[in-house]
Amino acid sequence: MPQHIKQLGRYEISRHTAETSSLSVYDAYDPEEKRSVSLGILRAAGSTASGLRRMDHPGWIAVLRPEEDSGGVPFLIMEPFDGKPLEEAVPLGRKLAFGEVVKILRQLAGALDHAHSCGLIHGSLNPAEILANDRGEVKILGLELEERPEYLLHAVHYLSPERLRSTPMDGRSDQFSLAVLAHRLLTGHLPFPGDSAVGVMFRIVFHAIEPSAMRALPADAQLVLERALDRDGQERYSSCGEMVEALEAALNKRTAAPPTRVLESPFANPLVTGVSMPPKILVSDSRHGVFLAEERPGVTWFNKHRKSLKLFGAVFGVCVALLSTVAYIALSTHPKPAVKQTPAPVRAVVPKDSLPQLPKETRPPPALPPTGRTERRRAAKPAPVKEPEVILKPLEPKVGHQ
Numbered sequence: 360m361p362q363h364i365k366q367l368g369r370y371e372i373s374r375h376t377a378e379t380s381s382l383s384v385y386d387a388y389d390p391e392e393k394r395s396v397s398l399g400i401l402r403a404a405g406s407t408a409s410g411l412r413r414m415d416h417p418g419w420i421a422v423l424r425p426e427e428d429s430g431g432v433p434f435l436i437m438e439p440f441d442g443k444p445l446e447e448a449v450p451l452g453r454k455l456a457f458g459e460v461v462k463i464l465r466q467l468a469g470a471l472d473h474a475h476s477c478g479l480i481h482g483s484l485n486p487a488e489i490l491a492n493d494r495g496e497v498k499i500l501g502l503e504l505e506e507r508p509e510y511l512l513h514a515v516h517y518l519s520p521e522r523l524r525s526t527p528m529d530g531r532s533d534q535f536s537l538a539v540l541a542h543r544l545l546t547g548h549l550p551f552p553g554d555s556a557v558g559v560m561f562r563i564v565f566h567a568i569e570p571s572a573m574r575a576l577p578a579d580a581q582l583v584l585e586r587a588l589d590r591d592g593q594e595r596y597s598s599c600g601e602m603v604e605a606l607e608a609a610l611n612k613r614t615a616a617p618p619t620r621v622l623e624s625p626f627a628n629p630l631v632t633g634v635s636m637p638p639k640i641l642v643s644d645s646r647h648g649v650f651l652a653e654e655r656p657g658v659t660w661f662n663k664h665r666k667s668l669k670l671f672g673a674v675f676g677v678c679v680a681l682l683s684t685v686a687y688i689a690l691s692t693h694p695k696p697a698v699k700q701t702p703a704p705v706r707a708v709v710p711k712d713s714l715p716q717l718p719k720e721t722r723p724p725p726a727l728p729p730t731g732r733t734e735r736r737r738a739a740k741p742a743p744v745k746e747p748e749v750i751l752k753p754l755e756p757k758v759g760h761q
Contacts, residue, residue, distance in 0.1 A: 368428040370398055377444045379488040379500050386439065396423070399435035399500070414477070418470025420490070420498045440498055446486035454547035457610040459495065464541055464606070466497050468599035471537065475530035475598070482522055484536035485514040486543075515556045516549050520564045520590045531592040534599045538587035541606060546575050550588060564590070579609035 365372055370387040377384040382399040389396050397420070414421070421438040428434070442448075445463075449455060455463075467489070474481065481499070488500045511518065519535035521528050542550045550568045553559040568588050573581040583606045587595055596602040 367398060367400070367432070367434060368426065370396065372398065377487065377490060377500060382435070382500060384437075384500060389436075395439045397437040397439050399437050401433045401435075414470075414474060414479070416470050416473040418466050418473070418497070418499060420500050440490050440492070442490035442492035442496070442498070444487050445489040445491045445497065448491045449486070449544060451543070451549070452547050455544050457545070460541065460544045461603070461607045461610065462495055463491070463497050463544065464537065464603045465600075467499065467537060467540075468603040470499050471530065471533045471599045475533070480528055480530065481533050481536070482528060483511055483514045483518060484533055484540070485517040486540065487513060512556050515559050516551060518560075518563065519592070521592055523560050523564050529592065530598065531595045534587055534595050534602055535592075537599050538584055538602065541603075542573070542584055542588075545580070546573070548572075550584075577609055577612070579612055580606060583609050 363375075364385075367385075367387070369391060370389055372385045372387045374386050375383070376386055376397065379402075381402055383402055385398045385400070387396055387398045388394075399422075420440060423436040423438065425433060425435050467484075471481065471484070484499070489497050490500060491497045517536040517539045519528065519532040521532055539550055542548075550572050551559055551562045553562065567590060568585060570581065573584060576584070583602065587602045589595055596605065
């Protein structure tokens, strides 16, 4: 159906609003009822609204009734909504604040869970089928209508693995699409990028999301999205609302930090460190913590390889413990070298009777200690040693006998 049509049945079309996988949406005016309506023209030739079920929920565009024009073209009369597709309101490359993302996801999760309770599955939720207004309100356009494969190519980045494999789906298939949308709104890019539809489908079906695609998000939020984007639907959350609650708790945990403030770094003063360094600024950010202004938080080598370093340290410690144990066992079981013992020397035993008897030394009886001070001083002085007197006697001449 061309976008520049001006009349469909009795309805006067004013503008083209959105294009979904199954509907072309227009704003129109009903002259009989004198009110504004939205027209949803079925895009697929031969499609009908026979499987249509009305969704009484504020998160869905209310369908009033199906109609056909004189040429047999089926279309839907829907409630008017002064919004535009979310794909245009938040183009690829732009990200929203955590609070805005949570507000949008909460509305979409409520609408999807309500449809799942009625036995309906959207199957191809994407920003082109979501209308958003300036007040932050969003509504889903997609319905349980016949969809052909060629109309799903524009939503291929949001399709669940089971949808691509043509296996049975349930509400967790829409949860996968909602998680892809959450990733795009939080980071500004898709978790499974690619220009080729075949390449994108291959990544979704056979590869898990890479951690580098979520490095800008808090660690707890990454875990929530990893679970919601799991290739096995059984591993995801039980409902879309549970997923959004877990994501909101993870984001609020990170945003509970104090507001941003700027501090001077002590490294800027050479008198503090003794090294002349260029001045730097430490920035305390509520999302990324404290970091140097010259650096990008979360992309340093240590942060990128933190898990690898922890794993390496654990493996290294185990290897050292094993090597120490093996060395101890080897040393304890190795035979010790024999120590050569030298014989003790043999001593001759001499009987005491055969030893010469030396005269016993006679010592004078010990003197009594001096009593007076002067006497004690004299006693302390060593006694003078008397040199032996040598008496020289003249030699008498010997007279020999004649």
